[in-house]
Amino acid sequence: MNGESIFWLPAASVQGRATDTLFFALLALSAFIFFTVLVLIVTFAVRYRHGSGAPRGEMPAFARREFEIGWTAATFFLFIFLFWWATTSQFATYDAPADAMEVHVTAKQWMFKTQSPSGPREINALHVPVDTPVRLVMTSEDVIHSFWVPAFRFKRDIIPGRLTQDWFQADKVGSYHLFCAELCGTDHSQMIGQVVVMTKPDYADWIARQPQGDDLATEGGKLFVQLGCAGCHGGRAAVRAPNLAGIFNREIPLADGNHVLADERYIRDSILQPRREVAAGFEPVMPSFAGVVSEDELTSLVAYIRSLRVSGTTGEAVR
Known part of the structure; x- marks a missing residue:
């Protein structure tokens, strides 16, 4: 190559x-x-x-003490510097x-x-x-x-x-x-x-x-409707479920009192393990889609939810 x-x-x-x-x-x-x-x-x-x-x-006592302290300090600070350099270099990739x-x-x-x-x-x-x-x-x-x-x-x-x-x-x-x-x-x-x-x-x-x-979000939108997700998470749904418009990358409160960032990981886990981190104010009634959707379909669903934003006039989800 x-x-x-x-x-x-x-x-x-x-x-x-x-x-x-x-x-x-x-x-x-x-x-x-x-x-x-x-x-x-x-x-x-x-x-x-x-x-x-x-x-x-024998080496004089003061010389032995100063040499040992100096050598120990030098190697310690060298280790700290190398550790800092390596970790910052690696963390920057994330x-x-x-x-x-x-x-x-x-x-x-x-x-x-x-x-x-x-x-x-x-x-x-x-x-x-x-x-x-x-x-x-x-x-x-x-x-x-x-x-x-x-x-x-x-x-x-x-x-x-x-x-x-x-x-x-x-x-x-x-x-x-x-x-x-x-x-x-x-x-x-x-x-x-x-x-x-x-x-x-x-x-x-x-x-x-x-x-x-079709792009990923469009494919995910079609799947969102086919799986019946829109029946609960749609703007006019009869079932009380979280509105997904504008939820991506927003911090939301959970039923256990904690808060979580609604990133790709959270959206993915909410589809596969909906009872793991339940949004505050909602009942854990959503079924798991583990084994129902493939990884490709899951990727499309996450892309669709990411693409949703709130309409300025109705508060409904739009793209």
């Missing part, structure tokens, strides 16, 4: 370059400590060998920019299915524009998988029943290997694909040439 060499795979993302910088810094520090200790061991082994005339008196391009990934034996809210569906492939943050919303239909792009230094486990979110920003045009890095069954080794990074004009042209279908 693009940019590969025999000895080192060059980083092709912003996060990859940060990871490489940290790696080489730790490698250089480790090499410095290793060779320093090696030189000291050889020096003292030769100088204080049996029969040599080197002085062997907060995607607000303008990030969103891509939904569903993993199953033995493929990755990808789709952006308004883009085409792909299997074992993902096309993205260069220098654009890409937020991945990932889930699994069966067992644990792992989305691994070595050139991006990007690897995240995808766990069934849980939503995994992360992001990357590719900064070099090319085609890069995509692997599942978690043993997931008989054909695990065949669960491979590619991430194609394109210039922004080329990506726009590629999108225009793809078959056009």
Whole structure:
């Protein structure tokens, strides 16, 4: 693939370059400590060998104390610095920019299915524009998988029943290997694909040439009606259920007195486990849709609920 060499795979993302910088810094520090200790061991082994005339008196007490305090303090603060550097570097990968391009990934034996809210569906492939943050919303239909792009230094486990979110920003045009890095069954080794990074004009042209279908929110809206959700959560529903208009990313009170952010995780869990976190003022009468809707359908439903907003005149949900 693009940019590969025999000895080192060059980083092709912003996060990859940060990871490489940290790696080489730790490698250089480790090499410095290793060779320093090696030189000291050889020096003292030769100088204080049996029969040599080197002085062997005890080190003064104050020198021993100051050396021990200084060495302990230096290594402690070095550890704190390295810990801070590594953790801040890793935590930064979990907060995607607000303008990030969103891509939904569903993993199953033995493929990755990808789709952006308004883009085409792909299997074992993902096309993205260069220098654009890409937020991945990932889930699994069966067992644990792992989305691994070595050139991006990007690897995240995808766990069934849980939503995994992360992001990357590719900064070099090319085609890069995509692997599942978690043993997931008989054909695990065949669960491979590619991430194609394109210039922004080329990506726009590629999108225009793809078959056009309904976006995720439109598909979710149709499913919302088919499953009977609109009968309870609609603006004029007879059953008393929460109005979903404008609920996304809003903090809501729960029946147990706690509060929760209505993000993708909460909406997903409310569909599959409706009695787990019940909104305050409502009875836990909603049935579970676990086993009724597939992961793809669940993704569409979440996208539809995200798209709802409140009408300024009637207070009903509109898109």
